[in-house]
Amino acid sequence: MRDIINPRLFRTLLPAVSLAILLAAIFYIQPRAMSYFGLNLMLNLAIPIALATIAQMFILCVNDLDLSIGSYVSLMACIAATLLQETPLLGILAIAGCIAVYAALGALIQLRNLPSIVVTLGMSFVWLGIAVMLLPTPGGEAPGWIRSLMTLKPAYVPFPIIASIVIALVVHIALMKSSYGVVLRGAGGNARAVERSGWSMVRIKATMFALAGFFGALSGIALVGLTTSADANIALRYTLLSIAGVILGGGEFVGGRVSPIGAVIGAITLTLTGSFLSFLRLNPDWQIGAQGAILIIVLALRVLINRLEARK
Numbered sequence: 001m002r003d004i005i006n007p008r009l010f011r012t013l014l015p016a017v018s019l020a021i022l023l024a025a026i027f028y029i030q031p032r033a034m035s036y037f038g039l040n041l042m043l044n045l046a047i048p049i050a051l052a053t054i055a056q057m058f059i060l061c062v063n064d065l066d067l068s069i070g071s072y073v074s075l076m077a078c079i080a081a082t083l084l085q086e087t088p089l090l091g092i093l094a095i096a097g098c099i100a101v102y103a104a105l106g107a108l109i110q111l112r113n114l115p116s117i118v119v120t121l122g123m124s125f126v127w128l129g130i131a132v133m134l135l136p137t138p139g140g141e142a143p144g145w146i147r148s149l150m151t152l153k154p155a156y157v158p159f160p161i162i163a164s165i166v167i168a169l170v171v172h173i174a175l176m177k178s179s180y181g182v183v184l185r186g187a188g189g190n191a192r193a194v195e196r197s198g199w200s201m202v203r204i205k206a207t208m209f210a211l212a213g214f215f216g217a218l219s220g221i222a223l224v225g226l227t228t229s230a231d232a233n234i235a236l237r238y239t240l241l242s243i244a245g246v247i248l249g250g251g252e253f254v255g256g257r258v259s260p261i262g263a264v265i266g267a268i269t270l271t272l273t274g275s276f277l278s279f280l281r282l283n284p285d286w287q288i289g290a291q292g293a294i295l296i297i298v299l300a301l302r303v304l305i306n307r308l309e310a311r312k
Contacts, residue, residue, distance in 0.1 A: 014305070015249045015265040018298055022272050029279045036158060042275040043160035043268065044226060047150070048073070050164050050267040051219035052238045053245035054171055055212040057263045060246055061175075062188045062208050063254050064109065064116035068124035069216055070239035072098070074232055075131040076220025081140025081230035084221075088143070099213035106209025110202045124239075131232035138231040142224045150225030164264050171260035184208060188256020244295050245270055250302075 026042070027034045033042060052073055059066040076095065084091030105123065109116050152159040175181040187194045187204045195201055219238070224230050247253075248269055249262030273294060277286075 014301060015262040019265050019269045022269055022276060026276050040158035042272055043158060046160040046268050046271045047163050048219045048223035049241055049271055050167055050264045051215050051222060052242045053263045053267040055215035056242035057246045057251060057258050058208045058212040060251055061185055061256050061258045062205055066120045066212060067117055067239055068120040068127055069242050070236040071124040071127035072216045073220040073235035073238050075127045076217045077224040077230040077234050078131045078135040078232060080221045080224040081142055082134055085141050085143045095217050099210055099217060102213030103206040103210035106205035107202050110205040128232060135230055135232055138229060140230045142228045146221060146225035147228060150222060164268060168261045168264035175260055185256045241270055248295060248298055
């Protein structure tokens, strides 16, 4: 009984509890959503949002913040709908080059002790400018193999749920269970101790930013597979969604405290929030504010749990 009311245990379960409450509310309001077709429709954008959230999680893990991930995902979508479709080799090289730039940004931030918020905010305009140059108006076409992958309809369980589970487990094993993952997370918790152990913080920052660039690229590719075309502004809101997803999933802004499984659950929760608010027939202009209110409620619960932990 004491374990059930343990604040630390409740803190760990809070993302899953929040998702369960939201699902229960959706199924109560709209029972027909409790079906294969309903879940597949509601979770249609869960995969790209989850991938963008994982990308942001890698940056937050080393006490930085990426304000360019939305523009970057938009650029990746534009590259996938143009270069990757027309000249696949050039498209792959362009994506690899962008990931390399991400890694270089991480190294630069560490070497020059620059504020990541300022650097990534500046890069958001760079990514957006390149996307506009590449695709001035909405258009392009998703490669056939991407469309086929993103529109899979496996039996019994919708593909977005399967893909989200795979993403969460793969990143969890790599970051939370591997020895190098311990080092990467340790860099956010105690960078000096990591450096004293012989690890290069420049290399660690470059690695984490490269991983963010890689998962951001996957997010853009997945998004264009769902929309079948691209736009330079297609994923700008992913910046705030990715930050909110990590925080909803139990992540912290400092200390290297992140949870890949929680981040994916947070991304799914935010995806379902849009459907929930639509079922309530809430004006779309108010939906972003309502999502923010849900985030504030969850954060308030986290603060309460932290205080309970401190009392113990």
